Amino acid sequence: MESAASLNRLELLQVADAVAREKLIDRDIVLEAMEEAIQKAARAKYGHENDIRANINRGTGEIRLARVREVVEEVENEATQLTVEEAELEVPGSQVGDLLTDDLPPIDFGRIAAQTAKQVIVQKVREAERERQFEEYKDRIGDVINGIVKRVEYGNVTVDLGKADAVVRRDELLPRESFRQGDRIRAYIFDVRREQRGPQIFLSRSHPQFMAKLFSQEVPEIYDGIIEIKSVARDPGSRAKFAVSSNDPSIDPVGACVGMRGSRVQAVVNELQGEKIDIIQWSPDQASFIVNALAPAEVAKVVLDEEANRIEVVVPDDQLSLAIGRRGQNVRLATQLSGWDIDILTEDEESNRRQAEFTERTNTFMAALDVDETIAQLLTTEGFSSIEDLIFTDVAEIAEIEGFDEEVAEELVRRAQEFIEAFNAEMEEKRQALGVSDDLVNVEALSPAMVVVLGEAGVKTLDDLADLSGDELVSAEDGILREFGLNIDLANEIVMAARAHWFDDEETAEEEAVEEEETASDEESDA
Numbered sequence: 001m002e003s004a005a006s007l008n009r010l011e012l013l014q015v016a017d018a019v020a021r022e023k024l025i026d027r028d029i030v031l032e033a034m035e036e037a038i039q040k041a042a043r044a045k046y047g048h049e050n051d052i053r054a055n056i057n058r059g060t061g062e063i064r065l066a067r068v069r070e071v072v073e074e075v076e077n078e079a080t081q082l083t084v085e086e087a088e089l090e091v092p093g094s095q096v097g098d099l100l101t102d103d104l105p106p107i108d109f110g111r112i113a114a115q116t117a118k119q120v121i122v123q124k125v126r127e128a129e130r131e132r133q134f135e136e137y138k139d140r141i142g143d144v145i146n147g148i149v150k151r152v153e154y155g156n157v158t159v160d161l162g163k164a165d166a167v168v169r170r171d172e173l174l175p176r177e178s179f180r181q182g183d184r185i186r187a188y189i190f191d192v193r194r195e196q197r198g199p200q201i202f203l204s205r206s207h208p209q210f211m212a213k214l215f216s217q218e219v220p221e222i223y224d225g226i227i228e229i230k231s232v233a234r235d236p237g238s239r240a241k242f243a244v245s246s247n248d249p250s251i252d253p254v255g256a257c258v259g260m261r262g263s264r265v266q267a268v269v270n271e272l273q274g275e276k277i278d279i280i281q282w283s284p285d286q287a288s289f290i291v292n293a294l295a296p297a298e299v300a301k302v303v304l305d306e307e308a309n310r311i312e313v314v315v316p317d318d319q320l321s322l323a324i325g326r327r328g329q330n331v332r333l334a335t336q337l338s339g340w341d342i343d344i345l346t347e348d349e350e351s352n353r354r355q356a357e358f359t360e361r362t363n364t365f366m367a368a369l370d371v372d373e374t375i376a377q378l379l380t381t382e383g384f385s386s387i388e389d390l391i392f393t394d395v396a397e398i399a400e401i402e403g404f405d406e407e408v409a410e411e412l413v414r415r416a417q418e419f420i421e422a423f424n425a426e427m428e429e430k431r432q433a434l435g436v437s438d439d440l441v442n443v444e445a446l447s448p449a450m451v452v453v454l455g456e457a458g459v460k461t462l463d464d465l466a467d468l469s470g471d472e473l474v475s476a477e478d479g480i481l482r483e484f485g486l487n488i489d490l491a492n493e494i495v496m497a498a499r500a501h502w503f504d505d506e507e508t509a510e511e512e513a514v515e516e517e518e519t520a521s522d523e524e525s526d527a
Contacts (some may be wrong), residue, residue, distance in 0.1 A: 014111045020416075024526040025129055025132050030060075033128075035053075035520040038054035039054045040178060046104065049079040049080070050080065052067050052446075053101075058313055062095050063106060063435065067101070067103050068080070068099055070153065079141055087100060105214060121393065133163065136164070137189065137192045138192045139446070142190075142213075144188055144210065145186070145187060145189055146184065146186050147203075148183070150165060152179060156170050158167065159187070159203060167200065168203045168204065168205065169342060170468055172187075172190075172205060172207070174206060175236065175237040176375075177273055189202070190202055190209070192471070206237075211232055214271055215242070219256055222257075227246050227253045230243040231338075232337070233335075237275055238274055239275065239329055241277075241280055241291070241337045242460060243293070243469070244285075251334075253281065254280070254281055258279060265277055278295060280295065282294045284342065285305055286338070290334065290338050290340060293334035294331070296322060297319045301313075301317055302314070307489075309342070313344050313345070314347055317347060320344065361385060362376040364376075365380065369387075369390075370415065379401075387416050387420060390412060390416040395410055395413055396409075423448075424448045428447055434460065435460065436455035437456070442463060443462075443494060443498060444464070452480070455483060462498045468480075470489075470491035470494075475485050
């Protein structure tokens with residue numbers, strides 16, 4: 001009988017070892033699962049109210065069952081607690097907080113108990129396996145991995161990675177790309193997270209970094225850090241733009257990525273199902289970089305607006321369709337690559353717009369300053385775009401304009417000041433008629449004209465302005481102050497300035513509360 005028991009114990013450890021090897025998890029985790037299963041079966045036999053614990057000897061496989069009770073001052077549960085007096089009878093010297101264990105005889109597993117135990121073990125082993133998978137793959141986000149297609153359901157591909165399964169969602173595949181069971185697949189790990197079903201490993205073949213990683217595998221200079229990938233933009237399955245720079249002046253980054261007779265870039269193109277790839281020389285000069293990014297189109301001129309992060313690109317008439325690309329693809333990828341908003345104009349469009357702006361500014365100066373067309377055109381040509389520009393420019397600088405002298409310059413500045421004062425007075429009258437509060441006028445970045453426009457839109461107090469977002473002020477479609485050319489950063493500053501009194505009110509309330517507490521405390525002390 002003893003030899004049979006020993007054999008069972010030995011088999012128990014062998015099973016634990018086999019499961020641990022197969023699932024690639026720790027042997028102790030399997031044995032702990034077995035202990036929990038035995039505890040569950042024992043509680044079913046002796047009563048679920050009891051605290052029964054099982055222990056498997058890691059060396060011999062011997063199973064020991066025991067009931068545990070805690071020594072307490074007042075018993076609330078007789079099955080798991082006993083008083084100090086009761087404990088003294090069993091173990092002299094017992095104190096509150098001690099745990100008393102009573103050995104129980106081994107149990108024979110019935111069919112239902114054995115099935116329950118099996119379910120517990122399977123569940124615990126599965127949880128441990130999921131935890132192992134998560135720990136193994138959570139630090140591999142950003143890697144390119146190879147696997148075998150396990151199944152395809154509704155366009156989503158489940159991939160066997162050997163030690164775990166991963167999924168490529170339909171929208172992460174290339175267009176018109178299809179896989180069948182047993183196909184080899186290469187993809188990019190872009191996310192690993194815990195879910196109820198266990199760790200989910202999400203793969204992608206359309207992610208921009210997938211292409212970057214493929215190039216780093218094909219181009220040793222990228223892997224070694226000699227060539228740096230600056231940015232990537234993709235229209236998956238169709239076209240991509242890829243900006244690179246070299247840390248070694250003697251190495252051409254574009255040539256290295258193309259490879260001998262295009263061998264390196266062709267290997268990536270083949271993996272991406274024929275996706276066309278433009279490899280672009282990165283430049284720290286944003287204008288040069290954006291010109292490169294719009295290749296193969298030729299660019300005649302660029303105008304940067306750094307505050308708005310926008311660039312205006314002028315191209316010859318015959319290059320317009322090439323610069324925009326089919327369905328706007330070329331300019332869209334260049335925008336993604338550079339991070340700048342790109343406006344494309346032909347030379348004729350740009351010329352017409354400049355002429356319209358020139359005429360408009362000339363007319364503004366003629367009307368506001370009561371000067372003839374020649375003087376107004378001279379001011380426009382010299383770069384003055386508004387009446388305010390004249391006021392904030394030194395008289396001596398205006399006098400240097402050809403045909404002007406100091407007297408003319410002083411007169412122009414005087415007339416500009418009179419015009420602005422009259423305009424501001426008119427805006428002040430309108431502001432008061434609209435019932436806009438004085439507090440709104442004191443917001444530093446708001447001009448009198450802006451305050452009137454806000455009032456006409458129903459924004460008449462600091463709280464009204466504070467309730468808005470920056471986008472509601474400057475949105476190109478319906479922003480209240482869109483006509484003034486503010487950028488989103490300045491709009492946000494205006495909103496935060498309007499909200500400042502909220503925080504001041506909170507601080508004042510806190511200070512008053514502290515003063516009241518101190519006064520009450522002093523009165524109690526005097527009493």
